[in-house]
Amino acid sequence: MKIYRVNMSKLSFVAEEVPDEWKVLGGRGLTSVIVAKEVDPTCHPLGSKNKLVFAPGLLTGTMAANAGRLSAGAKSPLTGGIKESNSGGTAAQRLAKLGVKALIIEDIPEGDKWYCLHVHKDGVEIKEETELLGKGNYEVIHTLTSRYGENTGVLTIGQAGEYKMSAANISVKDPKGHIRSLGRGGLGAVMGSKRIKFISLDDNDGKGVEILDKEKFKNAAQVFNKGLLSHPVSGNALPKYGTNVLVNILNEAGGLPTKNFRMGQFEGAEKISGETMYDTIMSREGDPTHGCHVGCVIRCSQTYNDKDNKYLTSGFEYETIWGFGAGCTVDDLDIIAHVDQICDDIGIDTIETAGTMMVAMEAGILPWGDGHGMLKLFTEEIKKGTSLGRILGNGAEFTGQAFGVTRIPTVKHQSIPAYDPRAVKGIGVTYATTPMGADHTAGYSVTSNILNVGGHIDPLAKEGQIELSRNLQIATASIDSAGLCVFTAFAILDYEPVSHALIDMINAQYGTNWSVDDWFDQGRYILKTERSFNEAAGFTKQDDRLPEFFSEPVPPHNVTWDFTGDELDQVFQF
Amino acid sequence: MEVNVKLFGDLREGRFKEEKTQLEENSRVIDIINKHNLPLDKVAICMVNSCQAEFGQVLQNQDTVAFSPPVGGM
Secondary structure: OEEEEEEOOOOEEEEEEOOHHHOOOOHHHHHHHHHHHHOOOOOOOOOOOOEEEEEEOOOOOOOOOOOOOEEEEEEOOOOOOEEEEEEOOOHHHHHHHOOEEEEEEEOOOOOOOOEEEEEEOOEEEEEEOOOOOOOOHHHHHHHHHHHHOOOOEEEEOOHHHHOOOOOEOEEEEOOOOOEEEEOOOOHHHHHHHOOEEEEEEOOOOOOOOOOOOHHHHHHHHHHHHHHHHHOHHHHHHHHHHOHHHHHHHHHHHOOOOEOOOOEOOOOOHHHHOHHHHHHHHHHOOOEEEEOOOOOOOOOOEEEEEOOOOOEEEEOOOHHHHHHHHHHOOOOOHHHHHHHHHHHHHHOEOHHHHHHHHHHHHHOOOOOOOOHHHHHHHHHHHHOOOOHHHHHHOOOHHHHHHHOOOOOOOEEOOEEOOOOOOOOOHHHHHHHHHOOOOOOOHHHOOHHHHHHOOOOOOOOOOOOOHHHHHHHHHHHHHHHHHOOOOHHHHHHHHHOHHHHHHHHHHHHHHHOOOOOHHHHHHHHHHHHHHHHHHHHHOOOOHHHOOOOHHHHOOEOOOOEOOOOOHHHHOOOOOO | OEEEEEEOHHHHOOOOOEEEEEOOOOOEHHHHHHHOOOOHHHOOEEEEOOEEOOOOOEOOOOOEEEEEOOOOOO
């Protein structure tokens, strides 16, 4: 494997040997270590000193199921700290097959031209790009597929990334030609600052991934893959309903943030629920279950059609539906699906933009519950890069400040996801303390707080939440480095044979001699690396806190956010 | 006494979304599970009045009891 280094000022490409200390790093482990090593933490995230790093995971490109995730990392223009975002789709496996351990993009072009990168078996071509500038992601993917063939992988930014909006994401073509997202933290703006519109990936004649002990790997992979299918969550629930099954659960638990985190229950919850979505998909001949990358056995994604049974959107997630739905008090799943589609097309993070819309409604820019008005803000303002669009495209906090709103649900300037931290206290601890900003995937305490996976910890009380969040943050950093979909965590954490099989695969592939604990040590190391970067970037303990308004009680439980600063500071004592 | 029963996910199949159920005084959560033939291994989450509850919990008149199969998401 090689490190591919592209310099956008010199328009040069070089393939480097992998340094020893990076050999058993992958995914988030590798992107965070590279960013921490090579990026000045005080640099301007849209300037020449930031770097955009892509890395497939340790197991990507092998027969391990659900190992096709791609990590992308940089200094985030949204949070101002280190960011890793990961996604399914077609990119990670192609990079792995081509022998690319990491693709590092540095510096900024002189002049006004835009570029694209084409990655193939001999390296990276940097070409000028004019045709697809200003186009949405769907058109980019369609054009490149026609140009280079069905098997081409694509990473692309939409208009939002071209405008360098802080909520801009990087989109990844999925096996059906639809869109997955390297969603959070504005990495699309970083790609836009380097004036790269897209990266196409041709893995023909790629050497493939090297595995030292193929027999041992194969045996371990069989145990691992079977284990994923045997767990009730990854084997049954996620394939059928996708992530949106959570709407009714969180609503019942009183933790579904409604009307910008005023209440924990939404009257329209049933109308936007996973059950309603499943019935709608089936009645309109959509596809209720498919994977976001080849080798996925969990298949949590789906295709949602419009009233005329035509494709509308896919990868229609709980976070998106919660945010534009309960968060904004919109109860029309079709309108939310249109919003999902346009977010995918212009390349902007749905979680951040949902928070932005809540704040916009606080500001009176549009009424609460106005789904059509919300859609118009996307088509007429954000997509067109108007002054209002540029405010909205910069996220919830920027929008709130522009309009004098104080009720802004962010941590480290990133918008809070779909669980009220007062009613699901374990996730609140993660929101506050993860180096990623308000991020739910970084340490998904909802497992024990609400889902009764891996035990039960009362979501309304403080007991046990600090340890829970800490342990999950460590485990997740490790999983994110393996290129594994985070939904493998259910089986990994619940079934010892599965976690052992995972370690056996890593040891077989890399010739290491790790225990499960060694693997989690890597997670600890990654977190400490990320925290150090953030400290050097200017973050203090005060950035590990929730906004002031969470001291208000939230109905129905009327609970408040009552962790002290000292308690939260315990998370990273390890 | 009367309790309001809510079912989520595929527990609804062949049953209902939400229904009032009549029970004897001092009935427990498990009595509802038995009454509606919910397979025990398919009841992963149980809430009484929006709080997690054990199967042995004693119910009061007008309680709302919700059941979900094993689910995940993010």
